[in-house]
Amino acid sequence: MSPLKSLQADFKSFLLRGDERMLDRVVGSAKVSAPRRLAIYYDAYRLRLIEALDSNYPVLHAWMGDDEFEQLGLAYLEIHPSTHFSIRYFGDRLSDYLASAETYRDQPYLAEMAALEWDMSEAFDAPDSSIVGLDAMASIPPEAWPEMRLALHASVHRLDLRWNVPAIWKAIKEDQAPEEPRAGEWPEPWLVWRQDLKIFFRSLSVDEAWAMDAARAYEPFASICEGLVEWIDAQNVALHAAGLLKRWMIDGMIVNIVPGNE
Template sequence: MTPLANQQRALQTAILSDVAPAGLLAGPDAARRFSIYADAYRARLAAALRDNYPVLHRVLGDEDFDALARAYLHAHPSVAPSIRWFGGALADFVQATPDALPHPALVDLIRLEWAMRAAFDAEDAPPMGFATLAALPPDRWPALRLRLHPSVSRLALEWAVEPLWQALAPLEDGQSPEQEPPPPEPHVHGLIAWRQGLTPCWRSVEALEGHLLAALAGGAAFADLCTLAADAGEEAAAHQVAGLLRRWVDEGLLQACDALMSTP
């Protein structure tokens, strides 16, 4: 390794540990110059966190969000090659640090925002078309196994944070809502986030649909989904599951995969 590479490695280590490198920077103002590098590094990561959580930033404001960013960076230094993924552990961090947020519902807001970003960046895969299912012979339906689109995330939320997101997400930086959104109410429910084309989407899901999506993600066949619906007390369980299946296809929640259409 060249002397320059050694110096660069030492400076990187010093910035990440926030400890001024002894003897690495010469001159009487070495500490000040080092702080410029260190402050720029932290500021860039704070900006990346704001970009990943714009609604949370609007809720907290600049000062409180920057304080959260500093605390998070101290506990979870960036390790991914791309700062796009900085903040992936923020929900776990604030849940373990109750004083980090002014309201516990903001943990669910963080989960929603991260799921939306993850949906946008998820790998491409062709969505399943209804014609594929319509062409399937009736005797193949019981063993039918489907796959969720790679952009789909399933969330279990404890607060109704969707109205807060709807009120603040469309705003530009520095813009205030016409009416202050009310604090979120407690509400245990499920939510899914996914991508349609290039547009991230989300919607809340009822308990039955949430159970069926979890089973589908676990490899359940169509017959298994019908059994789950029947056990939940649903009349005409197969009809209920077929209706949800049609909705999932229409929304692009399922991935096209001919191999999964085959009977095991």
């Protein structure tokens, strides 16, 4: 290993684990000792990453409070150090951590809030695309409908939430006192997406959630209709599916309608 790479490896070990080998590589002074100089970097590294977590999870931070959120950030960093070249992606596994860590797993609503906020961040950062207008529906010949597929905007995300975290998120964002965490009998499907520069989210009926998942899996329109028969009468299912498509288009979620021969 070259001297530079060895120095970098020791410095990384110090930042992540407090490895004392780095002390031999730093010169102190009368004003600032070597341990103090290194401690400045050690603390600053953690503070910067906690700031990054706050950027991705501002409502979770406000909900937990400063001290508890900082403890969460430090504990998360120990298990999942930053590995991406962009600090923006630090915290991508926070929901999984909250769901499994002994300290937090008896508060599953925290993991769901993290999942919701992460999907919002992902939706906001998704690349721009031109969306398909309603006039595109009128131009689809009847014989093309069964095999056509939908290309969804990159910002579209689906998640299932059992707790009332969307209501809590909304209250905190509006500087109101949030209601107490409350679990539903079953997980509820939710949709997150971006239209222009604004993030939207809403709950879905079971049939729309299934149809959206099928559309995201690039299933043809005929297959979506066949699956919807579980909830919708067969004679009405095509009209119902077309209604869902229309709403998705109005909400800016469709970037292309791909004919069956493509």
